Amino acid sequence: MSPTPDSAAVLVIGNEILSGRTRDANVQTIGSALAAMGIRLREVRIVEDRPEAIMEAVNALRVRHQQVFTTGGIGPTHDDITTDCIAAAFGVEVQHHPEAVRRLTHYYGEAETTEVRLRMARIPLGASLIDNPVSAAPGFTLENVHVLPGVPRILAAMLPNVLATLPGGPPIVSRTVTAWIRESDIANELAAVQADYPTLDLGSYPFMREGRFGTSLVVRGGDEQAVNAAAAAVEAFLRARNAAFEPPLG
Amino acid sequence: MSPTPDSAAVLVIGNEILSGRTRDANVQTIGSALAAMGIRLREVRIVEDRPEAIMEAVNALRVRHQQVFTTGGIGPTHDDITTDCIAAAFGVEVQHHPEAVRRLTHYYGEAETTEVRLRMARIPLGASLIDNPVSAAPGFTLENVHVLPGVPRILAAMLPNVLATLPGGPPIVSRTVTAWIRESDIANELAAVQADYPTLDLGSYPFMREGRFGTSLVVRGGDEQAVNAAAAAVEAFLRARNAAFEPPLG
Numbered sequence: 001m002s003p004t005p006d007s008a009a010v011l012v013i014g015n016e017i018l019s020g021r022t023r024d025a026n027v028q029t030i031g032s033a034l035a036a037m038g039i040r041l042r043e044v045r046i047v048e049d050r051p052e053a054i055m056e057a058v059n060a061l062r063v064r065h066q067q068v069f070t071t072g073g074i075g076p077t078h079d080d081i082t083t084d085c086i087a088a089a090f091g092v093e094v095q096h097h098p099e100a101v102r103r104l105t106h107y108y109g110e111a112e113t114t115e116v117r118l119r120m121a122r123i124p125l126g127a128s129l130i131d132n133p134v135s136a137a138p139g140f141t142l143e144n145v146h147v148l149p150g151v152p153r154i155l156a157a158m159l160p161n162v163l164a165t166l167p168g169g170p171p172i173v174s175r176t177v178t179a180w181i182r183e184s185d186i187a188n189e190l191a192a193v194q195a196d197y198p199t200l201d202l203g204s205y206p207f208m209r210e211g212r213f214g215t216s217l218v219v220r221g222g223d224e225q226a227v228n229a230a231a232a233a234v235e236a237f238l239r240a241r242n243a244a245f246e247p248p249l250g
Numbered sequence: 251m252s253p254t255p256d257s258a259a260v261l262v263i264g265n266e267i268l269s270g271r272t273r274d275a276n277v278q279t280i281g282s283a284l285a286a287m288g289i290r291l292r293e294v295r296i297v298e299d300r301p302e303a304i305m306e307a308v309n310a311l312r313v314r315h316q317q318v319f320t321t322g323g324i325g326p327t328h329d330d331i332t333t334d335c336i337a338a339a340f341g342v343e344v345q346h347h348p349e350a351v352r353r354l355t356h357y358y359g360e361a362e363t364t365e366v367r368l369r370m371a372r373i374p375l376g377a378s379l380i381d382n383p384v385s386a387a388p389g390f391t392l393e394n395v396h397v398l399p400g401v402p403r404i405l406a407a408m409l410p411n412v413l414a415t416l417p418g419g420p421p422i423v424s425r426t427v428t429a430w431i432r433e434s435d436i437a438n439e440l441a442a443v444q445a446d447y448p449t450l451d452l453g454s455y456p457f458m459r460e461g462r463f464g465t466s467l468v469v470r471g472g473d474e475q476a477v478n479a480a481a482a483a484v485e486a487f488l489r490a491r492n493a494a495f496e497p498p499l500g
Contacts, residue, residue: 023274031268174271
């Protein structure tokens with residue numbers, strides 16, 4: 001295990017992910033961005049658009065992790081219930097937030113700022129807004145829970161505005177060695193490198209490409225020098241096996 | 251809510267998903283396949299390759315859902331700990347399964363069936379094997395927990411072998427109407443259709459494409475006639491708004 005100054009969880013709220021209609025993209029976006037600032041994403045839950053499911057999950061995750069990110073369910077339609085569920089989980093009221101109302105009114109214009117659109121200005125009391133540079137409707141942070149939309153491009157644009165408020169550590173770095181060898185052929189050598197570098201995570205991910213078997217060998221950790229040394233040790237045993245491999249991709 | 255004869259959960263075991271290195275594909279594969287046989291995927295958890303995390307999650311999910319599918323961590327390397335964790339969660343031993351040994355030996359040949367490869371024949375006592383038509387190493391079913399590999403192509407090839415053993419209901423069908431309108435413009439009409447069809451799930455999923463805002467309106471449920479009628483009601487209010495839309499894509 002790498003040293004982790006912080007741990008994080010993601011709660012994906014969305015029937016469309018569970019039904020298979022949509023393939024989630026936000027977990028990867030958030031996981032990568034957190035790793036780059038030294039925060040390890042340790043757990044993800046995907047739940048239905050049901051109040052009990054959302055409240056139970058957010059209450060479980062917010063006591064176990066330093067940071068929790070939720071995605072989805074903060075739009076203006078009947079199935080957008082995240083804001084009310086988060087507020088209920090914390091036991092606080094939801095009100096139209098003056099600054100959120102101002103932003104939506106500025107974005108849509110007075111005439112088009114309908115009651116339905118103003119639903120997106122409903123924010124739990126005590127929460128701070130997360131700026132949305134794409135479509136105005138803000139997310140919010142309530143204690144350690146950061147509530148973001150589900151649309152991947154909007155989430156990606158808003159995420160840096162949350163991350164800038166969090167304490168970070170040294171980035172978690174990784175090196176990938178892609179080898180044209182079956183993982184069962186190098187399992188012992190890999191385990192030996194892992195034993196030599198107990199603070200790092202060594203992962204082995206088999207794949208098939210163009211009918212051939214290969215394995216991505218991934219070294220991850222907070223200590224870049226150790227990561228590089230372990231990746232070199234991986235390359236060394238691949239060379240000793242005469243296995244074709246691609247140099248670290250970073 | 252649609253009538254659900256069965257509910258299911260997926261447990262994704264994989265640091266590579268949490269770190270952002272890999273974008274999960276298996277949740278979508280499993281969710282779609284389950285919906286086609288009337289089983290609703292209600293919950294997903296993604297956990298680290300840590301015994302406590304895996305055991306806690308599988309024990310929580312297997313009492314809450316009729317079927318649990320795990321993905322990842324059943325290969326031959328040091329980071330493949332799923333089999334042992336599932337066995338520990340159930341309190342049973344792991345042994346080399348004679349039929350699994352036979353399949354691996356047949357696939358690799360006697361000479362190449364190394365001790366490392368035979369790790370993939372270690373199966374919890376009492377489990378039944380799940381056939382792997384791609385690379386021989388089987389998955390297994392222990393009570394209501396179905397243990398599958400993480401490689402998407404292998405998982406997709408093995409999944410039908412599990413699903414064939416499960417009781418199913420009528421498929422959950424869905425109709426999608428893709429409209430070039432912002433969801434806040436039709437939130438009230440959509441809520442009215444939802445109120446008219448309380449047994450169905452109506453979802454609203456905004457998107458941006460080529461700089462334009464649109465919304466996918468999705469009707470889902472177990473009663474195909476009701477789904478078609480609700481989709482027609484959605485089209486009717488879009489026509490009344492003069493909104494461009496694409497007919498149901500199914």
